[in-house]
Amino acid sequence: MTQSVDFEAVEKAARILSEGGLVAIPTETVYGLAADADNREAVLATYAAKGRPADHPLIVHVAGPDAIPFWAVDVPPEAWLLVKTYWPGPLTIVLKKSERCGTFVTGGQDTVALRCPSHPVAHALLERFAGETHKGLTAPSANTFGRISPSTAAHVAEDLGLKPEGKLDMILDGGPCEFGIESTMVNLSDGMPSILRHGVVTREMLEETLGFAVPDAGKNAPRASGRLKSHYAPHTKLELHDEASLLARASELADKRIAVMAPAELLARLPVHPVFTIAAESDPLAYGRALYENLHELDRAGADRILALRTPSTGPWAAVADRLGRAAA
Numbered sequence: 001m002t003q004s005v006d007f008e009a010v011e012k013a014a015r016i017l018s019e020g021g022l023v024a025i026p027t028e029t030v031y032g033l034a035a036d037a038d039n040r041e042a043v044l045a046t047y048a049a050k051g052r053p054a055d056h057p058l059i060v061h062v063a064g065p066d067a068i069p070f071w072a073v074d075v076p077p078e079a080w081l082l083v084k085t086y087w088p089g090p091l092t093i094v095l096k097k098s099e100r101c102g103t104f105v106t107g108g109q110d111t112v113a114l115r116c117p118s119h120p121v122a123h124a125l126l127e128r129f130a131g132e133t134h135k136g137l138t139a140p141s142a143n144t145f146g147r148i149s150p151s152t153a154a155h156v157a158e159d160l161g162l163k164p165e166g167k168l169d170m171i172l173d174g175g176p177c178e179f180g181i182e183s184t185m186v187n188l189s190d191g192m193p194s195i196l197r198h199g200v201v202t203r204e205m206l207e208e209t210l211g212f213a214v215p216d217a218g219k220n221a222p223r224a225s226g227r228l229k230s231h232y233a234p235h236t237k238l239e240l241h242d243e244a245s246l247l248a249r250a251s252e253l254a255d256k257r258i259a260v261m262a263p264a265e266l267l268a269r270l271p272v273h274p275v276f277t278i279a280a281e282s283d284p285l286a287y288g289r290a291l292y293e294n295l296h297e298l299d300r301a302g303a304d305r306i307l308a309l310r311t312p313s314t315g316p317w318a319a320v321a322d323r324l325g326r327a328a329a
């Protein structure tokens, strides 16, 4: 996806951020709610804007690997290998934080999450913003806490909105996000790389790069709100089904308004007329790219219930299955 960069808008965003403002920025995964990671007031304002508990850590977005030693200490060789392979791109690494990194960024933890986005607008902004001290931008997904993450500028405008009615000083429009689901997160802070959050950089890709097994992080892993069971939830209740139970459930709900997301072939076999349908993609990347937009649309359909066909849950489907599961929880 090529994206032209409006450098005047980038310049304006950098100025607002330097002055402690809040700017929604496009990334290749989802839109982020950016603030200057060195500015305590600004960072705390992002928690307030999202309605997110202040003990949830934020990702610091940086312009490149050169920033790592400014934000982290005890960086293991695996981190450099992953960064060399996947940055800029949808991979976040968790490391021991440096002295410079404030605990208002890390939710009081001694680790910091770092990510270098590949979206040309985010990248241009970070390069413009970084300066000699490799300044970074905290950026949680630009949605109200617990709601669906935004994959377009319009989602951000609808949810957080611009001041004075809304909460943001600026929304940088970079078009629809290339991947549409949040970055893969790998914990590299305790000697045993593990996956904190699945994304388009898959377990198989990480294992190929590192040459050993990379398990899911255990219960003692650092806190991550993306790991809460109910997250990314639409307002309308969402149920996941296999083929047979979806057809049966649709019959059962015959007197209700249902919205359905399933492959076209299955939609054609539904015994009832839903108020709204989405033909699900058969490719995991395409499914992921459209997922949050689809959840937004299904939510807007005014149905009593959303039914979706469960996807596979391994390999390239892991991230999609994870987000869909949480949306249904």
Ligand code: TXA
Residues within 6 Å of the ligand: 027, 029, 030, 031, 032, 033, 056, 057, 058, 059, 092, 094, 106, 109, 111, 112, 113, 115, 117, 139, 140, 141, 142, 181, 182, 183, 185, 196, 222, 223, 224, 225, 226, 227
């Ligand atoms: O793709 C992404 O990562 C997007 C874009 C905007 O870059 N950002 C994003 O941020 O998804 P957020 O805050 O919505 O999700 C980051 C997740 C949260 O679940 C947070 O708890 C976790 O990362 N996290 C942040 N710092 C952490 C740390 N030091 N240790 C463990 N988890 C951490």
Ligand code: MG
Residues within 6 Å of the ligand: 140, 141, 149, 226
């Ligand atoms: Mg989020």
